Amino acid sequence: MRIGFIGLGIMGRPMAKNLIKAGHELVVDDHQEETTAELVAAGAERGGRPDEIARQVDLVITMLPNSPHVREVALGADGIVNGAHRGLVYVDMSSIAPLVSREVAGALADEGIAMLDAPVSGGEPKAVEGTLSIMVGGDRAVFDQVRDVLAAMGSSVVHVGDSGAGNTAKLANQVIVALNIAAVAEAFVLAEKAGVRPASVLEAIRGGLAGGTVLEAKAPMMLAHDFTPGFRIDLHVKDLLNALDTSHDVGVPLPLTAAVLEMMTALKAAGHGQDDHSGLLRHYETLASTRIGGSPS
Amino acid sequence: MRIGFIGLGIMGRPMAKNLIKAGHELVVDDHQEETTAELVAAGAERGGRPDEIARQVDLVITMLPNSPHVREVALGADGIVNGAHRGLVYVDMSSIAPLVSREVAGALADEGIAMLDAPVSGGEPKAVEGTLSIMVGGDRAVFDQVRDVLAAMGSSVVHVGDSGAGNTAKLANQVIVALNIAAVAEAFVLAEKAGVRPASVLEAIRGGLAGGTVLEAKAPMMLAHDFTPGFRIDLHVKDLLNALDTSHDVGVPLPLTAAVLEMMTALKAAGHGQDDHSGLLRHYETLASTRIGGSPS
Numbered sequence: 001m002r003i004g005f006i007g008l009g010i011m012g013r014p015m016a017k018n019l020i021k022a023g024h025e026l027v028v029d030d031h032q033e034e035t036t037a038e039l040v041a042a043g044a045e046r047g048g049r050p051d052e053i054a055r056q057v058d059l060v061i062t063m064l065p066n067s068p069h070v071r072e073v074a075l076g077a078d079g080i081v082n083g084a085h086r087g088l089v090y091v092d093m094s095s096i097a098p099l100v101s102r103e104v105a106g107a108l109a110d111e112g113i114a115m116l117d118a119p120v121s122g123g124e125p126k127a128v129e130g131t132l133s134i135m136v137g138g139d140r141a142v143f144d145q146v147r148d149v150l151a152a153m154g155s156s157v158v159h160v161g162d163s164g165a166g167n168t169a170k171l172a173n174q175v176i177v178a179l180n181i182a183a184v185a186e187a188f189v190l191a192e193k194a195g196v197r198p199a200s201v202l203e204a205i206r207g208g209l210a211g212g213t214v215l216e217a218k219a220p221m222m223l224a225h226d227f228t229p230g231f232r233i234d235l236h237v238k239d240l241l242n243a244l245d246t247s248h249d250v251g252v253p254l255p256l257t258a259a260v261l262e263m264m265t266a267l268k269a270a271g272h273g274q275d276d277h278s279g280l281l282r283h284y285e286t287l288a289s290t291r292i293g294g295s296p297s
Numbered sequence: 298m299r300i301g302f303i304g305l306g307i308m309g310r311p312m313a314k315n316l317i318k319a320g321h322e323l324v325v326d327d328h329q330e331e332t333t334a335e336l337v338a339a340g341a342e343r344g345g346r347p348d349e350i351a352r353q354v355d356l357v358i359t360m361l362p363n364s365p366h367v368r369e370v371a372l373g374a375d376g377i378v379n380g381a382h383r384g385l386v387y388v389d390m391s392s393i394a395p396l397v398s399r400e401v402a403g404a405l406a407d408e409g410i411a412m413l414d415a416p417v418s419g420g421e422p423k424a425v426e427g428t429l430s431i432m433v434g435g436d437r438a439v440f441d442q443v444r445d446v447l448a449a450m451g452s453s454v455v456h457v458g459d460s461g462a463g464n465t466a467k468l469a470n471q472v473i474v475a476l477n478i479a480a481v482a483e484a485f486v487l488a489e490k491a492g493v494r495p496a497s498v499l500e501a502i503r504g505g506l507a508g509g510t511v512l513e514a515k516a517p518m519m520l521a522h523d524f525t526p527g528f529r530i531d532l533h534v535k536d537l538l539n540a541l542d543t544s545h546d547v548g549v550p551l552p553l554t555a556a557v558l559e560m561m562t563a564l565k566a567a568g569h570g571q572d573d574h575s576g577l578l579r580h581y582e583t584l585a586s587t588r589i590g591g592s593p594s
Contacts, residue, residue, distance in 0.1 A: 098491060121505035135501035137493075158501040165493040172484035172498045176507040179480035179553070186476065186551050187469035190540065193547045194395060196434075196462045201469045204432035204455040208418035210473040212509020243487065250490045252585040254483050256476070256553055288549040 001149060003027070004053035004060040005044075006073055007094070008035040011120070012063035014127040015093070015153045017042055019061075021130075022152035027053050050076075054083025059146060060090045066238055067100040074104045074115075084111045091146060093134070095119040097242045098164035098171070099249065101137065105163040114142045117163065118150060119170040123231055131155040135173075137165030171246060174239040178260045180214035181280050188222060189284040192292050199223050199293065218278040223293055230276035237264050237273070298446060300324070301350035301357040302341075303370055304391070305332040308417070309360035311424040312390070312450045314339055316358075318427075319449035324350050347373075351380025356443060357387045363535055364397040371401045371412075381408045388443060390431070392416040394539045395461035395468070396546065402435065402460040411439045414460065415447060416467040420528050428452040432470075434462030468543055471536040475557045477511035478577050485519060486581040489589050496520050496590065515575040520590050527573035534561050534570070 005016045006029040013035055020026050026044040030036045040046055047053035050073050054060050060080050064070050070092055074080050080090055090113055092101065101117035108115045116138035126132045132154035136143055143159045150157045160169045187210075188198040202219050205211070221227060240261040247254045263283045272279055285291050302313045303326040310332055317323050323341040327333045337343055344350040347370050351357050357377050361367050367389055371377050377387055387410055389398065398414035405412045413435035423429045429451035433440055440456045447454045457466045484507075485495040499516050502508070518524060537558040544551045560580045569576055582588050 121502065121507070123506075133501060133505040135498075156501070156504045158497065160497040160501050161493045164491075165497075168488055168491045168493045169498045169501045172488045172493075172495075173502040173505060173507045175484040175487065176477075176480040176502070176512070179476055179483065180473075180507070180509065182553055183473040183476035183480070186553055187472040190472065190544050190547075190549050190551060191465055191469045193549045194461075194465045194468075194543055195547075196458045196465045196469075198469075200455065200457040200462075201432075201466045204430060204453070204457050204466045205418065205470040205473070207453045208430040208470060209420075209510050209514065210418070210470045210477070212477065212511065213506050214509065215473070217506065246491055247487050250487075250492075252487050252490045252581075252587070254487060255556060256479055256483055259552060259556065284549075290549070 001059055002057045003149065004047060004057040005029070006050055006053065006060065007063035008032060008039060009063065010124050011127045013039070014124065015063060016044065018130040018152050019149070020044060024149065027057055029053065049078035050080045051078050051082035054080040054088060055085060058087065058089065059149065060088070062092045062094060064094040066094070067096040070094050070096050071100060071104060075107055081108060081111050081113065084113050086112070088113050089142060089146060090115040091118050091150070092116070093118045093120055095170050095239060096167055098167040098246055101167050102164040105138065114139060115163070116142055116146065117166040119166050120154065121170065121173050127153070134158070135160050135166045135169040137161055137167065138163045168246065171239065171243040174236065175243055175254065175257050177214060178236060178240060178277070179256055180212060181218055181277055182260050182263070184215055184219055184222065185281040185284045188281065188292055189288050189290060193288055193290050197293065221276060221278045222281045225292065227275035227279035229274070230278070232273065233264050233267055233275055233277050233279060234273040236277045237261065237268060240264065298322070298356055299354045300446065301344060301354040302326070303347055303350065303357065304360035305329060305336060306360065307421050308424045310336070311421065312360060313341065315427040315449050316446070317341060321446065321449070324354055326350065346375040347377045348375050348379035351377040351385060352382065355384065355386065356446065357385070359389050359391060361391040363391070364393040367391050367393050368397060368401060372404055378405060378408050378410065381410050383409070385410050386439060386443060387412045388415050388447070389413070390415045390417055392467050392536060393464055395464040395543055398434065398464050399461040411436060412460070413439055413443065414463040416463050417451065418467065418470050424450070431455070432457050432463045432466040434458055434464065435460045465543065468536065468540040471533065472540055472551065472554050474511060475533060475537060475574070476553055477509060478515055478574055479557050479560070481512055481516055481519065482578040482581045485578065485589055486585050486587060490585055490587050494590070518573060518575040519578045522589065524572035524576035526571070527575070529570065530561050530564055530572055530574050530576060531570040533574045534558065534565060537561065
């Protein structure tokens with residue numbers, strides 16, 4: 001398929017490469033010259049503005065930082081909407097507010113463009129491997145049409161509901177991940193200060209009900225005090241803000257998510273926004289004046 | 298080995314049976330006649346008071362509800378302490394306050410009895426299978442002496458530190474489990490009210506960073522609104538109270554654990570203390586006036 005790809009960042013670049021590997025013709029944006037050149041060397045064509053790219057492809061995919069960027073690329077003066085043609089499909093794989101997904105999808109539908117929201121989970125390593133989890137909202141028939149394209153980037157591609165549902169599922173994912181990280185941090189600081197090595201606790205509990213992917217992926221980072229991202233606190237703050245906007249909009253109190261958002265906001269204020277989200281441990285260490293597995297900081 | 302086993306409840310009964318299967322001579326308490334008869338039929342001897350049992354065995358194991366029961370059975374008028382003899386080892390597998398473990402161990406040490414705290418994780422199914430996770434605190438040499446006995450009841454037997462460390466690790470475990478359950482409940486209620494089926498969310502996220510044992514074990518119970526225990530809210534409240542007693546004693550704030558304890562306390566007050574801890578979902582449903590996967594309740 002002939003695909004336009006806009007947003008060649010940490011995630012978008014390897015995703016675009018996997019589409020080329022799967023045999024698709026890619027037209028990429030030229031926002032960051034170095035990355036564009038890399039993709040062109042890998043077989044992609046250089047595109048121009050979003051409307052110009054849209055005009056010459058069957059499918060546009062975007063991977064952008066947040067809601068305003070998607071709104072601009074889709075509906076702005078040079079936006080995809082101005083490259084509308086019969087049969088054009090737009091898949092936004094950014095993690096943005098579900099309300100914005102629905103708003104943009106509605107505006108594009110008026111111009112005959114079908115849109116899916118298809119955010120991903122898994123981070124850069126899984127983007128490189130092509131094993132992302134992709135959660136998709138929008139029309140089922142459109143989903144069936146692009147499913148194979150998405151499968152080149154992810155090992156799990158699940159249609160979760162109507163427009164916005166993909167981003168709602170992503171927010172649910174981010175709520176669980178944030179609270180699971182907080183859970184490990186809270187437990188480890190308790191153990192440390194009660195005189196038990198968190199490394200021993202990890203060994204003793206990982207096989208039981210407390211076991212899980214966050215424990216396996218993030219506990220070792222906490223034990224080593226190595227908060228190289230991974231997934232940055234800044235980005236998790238963005239997701240939790242979107243989660244709370246959504247929850248307040250539909251009338252759902254999220255007391256623990258709100259508490260963790262404030263903890264992450266404190267870490268941002270202290271200059272730790274670029275750390276991996278497992279750096280939430282620092283907040284607990286500060287609260288308890290202790291340091292996991294080492295001398296007091 | 299000749300072993301006394303006191304506390305033939307939901308957990309203790311299958312654990313004692315696994316010790317018999319492993320070839321040990323068991324002397325069991327006669328607190329609950331029916332269970333005692335069942336164990337005697339399986340090959341155990343009927344014992345009497347804790348001191349009488351202690352006098353005739355090499356090792357006493359207890360599996361009791363909480364700290365006061367352990368204190369009474371160990372140090373009371375008819376307690377294990379009064380059956381002290383050269384080489385007697387006591388392993389308490391109850392989940393109790395680490396401070397009480399240390400206090401009892403100290404009192405028994407004065408009488409020449411070595412004590413380990415060895416609480417378990419995994420619940421009744423894993424007690425039956427003999428695949429519990431057992432986390433052990435106390436003297437390393439004593440641990441090495443009884444490790445094989447414990448291995449008849451658990452697939453993971455880990456020495457985590459000195460006296461009380463087993464129960465500290467268990468509290469860390471219970472903190473993580475409680476917060477992981479809250480995470481799923483918070484995410485599911487958000488999804489439900491934002492118009493996305495929680496069952497679809499589960500399918501979309503289970504393979505990613507949000508995946509884990511709580512999600513796999515408890516999300517289906519939430520989706521079915523089937524809160525048959527499993528592990529009861531009453532017991533989790535007990536564990537979180539012990540966690541907060543410990544955390545306050547050593548100077549560690551546990552803001553999320555404290556919040557979940559209050560949620561579970563509200564559920565107890567509403568008559569749901571006998572439900573599985575996944576019934577924490579009800580609290581979130583009440584807050585948001587919704588019901589997962591069905592019509593409004």
